[in-house]
Amino acid sequence: MSSCRFEDYIGFLRENITNLIEYREGTGSFEPSLWQIKSDLFDPDPFVVIGASVQATKAFAEENLYH
Numbered sequence: 001m002s003s004c005r006f007e008d009y010i011g012f013l014r015e016n017i018t019n020l021i022e023y024r025e026g027t028g029s030f031e032p033s034l035w036q037i038k039s040d041l042f043d044p045d046p047f048v049v050i051g052a053s054v055q056a057t058k059a060f061a062e063e064n065l066y067h
Contacts, residue, residue, distance in 0.1 A: 010049060013056045014041050020059060034059060 017038045024030040037059065040052030059065075 010041065010053055013053055013060075016060075017041060017056055020056075020065075023065075029064075031059075 017034070021030070021034050021038065024034065033055070037052050037055045040048050041056060043049055043052070
């Protein structure tokens with residue numbers, strides 16, 4: 001993924017955050033902060049988007065997510 005552009009990665013997060021939210025809701029491990037992260041990924045302020053991308057990356061990287 002080192003050749004991936006940042007905007008491509010943001011696109012990936014935007015496309016997949018809903019899947020993560022739905023999965024977390026279905027498994028009973030939902031965190032309300034995920035809704036804010038989803039909203040922030042679409043914010044017009046690039047600094048908000050960067051912060052949200054860090055939080056989304058952490059959410060996708062949680063080891064208990066992948067069995």
